Amino acid sequence: MARRYDPDRRQRIIDAAIRVVGAKGIAGLSHRTVAAEADVPLGSTTYHFKTLDDLLVAALRQANEGFAKVIASRGGLEDPQTDLAAELAGWMGEWLAGDRTGVELEYELYLAALRRPALRPVADEWARDLAERLSRRTDAVTARALVAVMDGICLQVLLAGGTYDEAYVREVLARVIP
Amino acid sequence: MARRYDPDRRQRIIDAAIRVVGAKGIAGLSHRTVAAEADVPLGSTTYHFKTLDDLLVAALRQANEGFAKVIASRGGLEDPQTDLAAELAGWMGEWLAGDRTGVELEYELYLAALRRPALRPVADEWARDLAERLSRRTDAVTARALVAVMDGICLQVLLAGGTYDEAYVREVLARVIP
DNA sequence: CAACGTTGTGTACGCTCGTACACATGGGAT
DNA sequence: ATCCCATGTGTACGAGCGTACACAACGTTG
Numbered sequence: 001m002a003r004r005y006d007p008d009r010r011q012r013i014i015d016a017a018i019r020v021v022g023a024k025g026i027a028g029l030s031h032r033t034v035a036a037e038a039d040v041p042l043g044s045t046t047y048h049f050k051t052l053d054d055l056l057v058a059a060l061r062q063a064n065e066g067f068a069k070v071i072a073s074r075g076g077l078e079d080p081q082t083d084l085a086a087e088l089a090g091w092m093g094e095w096l097a098g099d100r101t102g103v104e105l106e107y108e109l110y111l112a113a114l115r116r117p118a119l120r121p122v123a124d125e126w127a128r129d130l131a132e133r134l135s136r137r138t139d140a141v142t143a144r145a146l147v148a149v150m151d152g153i154c155l156q157v158l159l160a161g162g163t164y165d166e167a168y169v170r171e172v173l174a175r176v177i178p
Numbered sequence: 179m180a181r182r183y184d185p186d187r188r189q190r191i192i193d194a195a196i197r198v199v200g201a202k203g204i205a206g207l208s209h210r211t212v213a214a215e216a217d218v219p220l221g222s223t224t225y226h227f228k229t230l231d232d233l234l235v236a237a238l239r240q241a242n243e244g245f246a247k248v249i250a251s252r253g254g255l256e257d258p259q260t261d262l263a264a265e266l267a268g269w270m271g272e273w274l275a276g277d278r279t280g281v282e283l284e285y286e287l288y289l290a291a292l293r294r295p296a297l298r299p300v301a302d303e304w305a306r307d308l309a310e311r312l313s314r315r316t317d318a319v320t321a322r323a324l325v326a327v328m329d330g331i332c333l334q335v336l337l338a339g340g341t342y343d344e345a346y347v348r349e350v351l352a353r354v355i356p
Numbered sequence: 357c358a359a360c361g362t363t364g365t366g367t368a369c370g371c372t373c374g375t376a377c378a379c380a381t382g383g384g385a386t
Numbered sequence: 387a388t389c390c391c392a393t394g395t396g397t398a399c400g401a402g403c404g405t406a407c408a409c410a411a412c413g414t415t416g
């Protein structure tokens with residue numbers, strides 16, 4: 001048999017899962033689709049991840065870590081000089097510009113978490129982590145509110161299919177910050 | 179053959195679809211499950227709704243109308259004397275209290291619209307309708323922002339599985355209202 | 357170097373699904 | 387009274403699914 005001993009096999013499957021969910025949504029994820037995308041046999045995906053939920057959790061957690069790195073790399077959140085509302089609005093603009101696969105993936109996670117208890121901790125982690133980052137620049141209540149506002153606005157933009165109005169978002173965020 | 183000529187057949191199928199989605203989620207909705215729930219043969223569901231998306235659209239639209247009636251019946255939105263933030267926070271409290279099947283259904287359909295273009299107009303309708311109602315009490319920009327905030331907070335409550343803190347919500351909403 | 361356990365592979369089973377389609381039925385138009 | 391067609395019914399097909407499981411390969415350990 002060909003291609004034996006592939007030490008990164010597990011990681012490659014996770015990467016493939018992220019691509020599949022990004023392209024076809026969570027509903028399009030199956031052991032078979034991810035096996036095809038990762039170019040591994042079916043049995044390999046079931047070996048590394050007993051259930052689809054296991055695979056989803058691994059994939060979404062990795063996606064979250066990726067986003068966290070992007071946020072951290074901007075760094076503006078640390079500098080108390082910058083205008084927090086403007087900083088966040090700009091960041092959302094970047095996030096929503098161009099390829100929205102990442103954003104869609106994130107909110108699809110939200111959807112799935114509503115019905116799949118296994119995914120809830122992952123979704124909660126993301127919101128909690130973001131709020132925690134914001135807490136360095138404002139109080140906890142405001143941080144939580146900012147996360148809610150940003151979620152709501154992202155959803156509106158995605159669903160209305162419209163364009164992103166950065167000035168509007170900056171204005172709303174500024175109102176929430178006391 | 180039994181039970182022929184059922185003029186409310188179509189409506190009964192929609193009602194059954196709402197119950198199925200409420201109980202098992204969108205993923206659990208199929209021609210067969212809805213047929214069983216409505217106690218009609220399989221062919222009947224495919225006759226009235228060519229595709230599942232058609233059925234989902236009908237169900238979502240009906241759910242929206244139901245919520246719209248609930249909002250309208252509260253009526254507090256019309257009276258300029260009442261505190262808008264308090265009114266909205268109280269309404270969300272009622273909505274999130276007790277049986278959350280309705281809210282879950284709403285947001286599940288909402289998020290499902292991300293991947294199913296057919297559902298998008300319906301989700302958009304809901305947000306637009308709510309914003310329009312709020313516009314009677316405040317400006318259009320604020321109304322849109324309020325919808326976003328309420329959506330975000332609802333999601334947080336549903337996903338965190340936590341309790342609803344009405345005082346916190348009232349405070350955040352008040353900040354958004356200029 | 358031999359036994360073992362982890363990792364990888366192929367296949368098959370039973371299920372549910374969407375869809376299609378031929379046929380039954382009976383209200384309403386003519 | 388007759389015909390038409392919207393409405394309702396039953397069944398079948400092919401596809402995709404999760405899962406299970408027997409077997410193959412190979413590094414590791416004794």
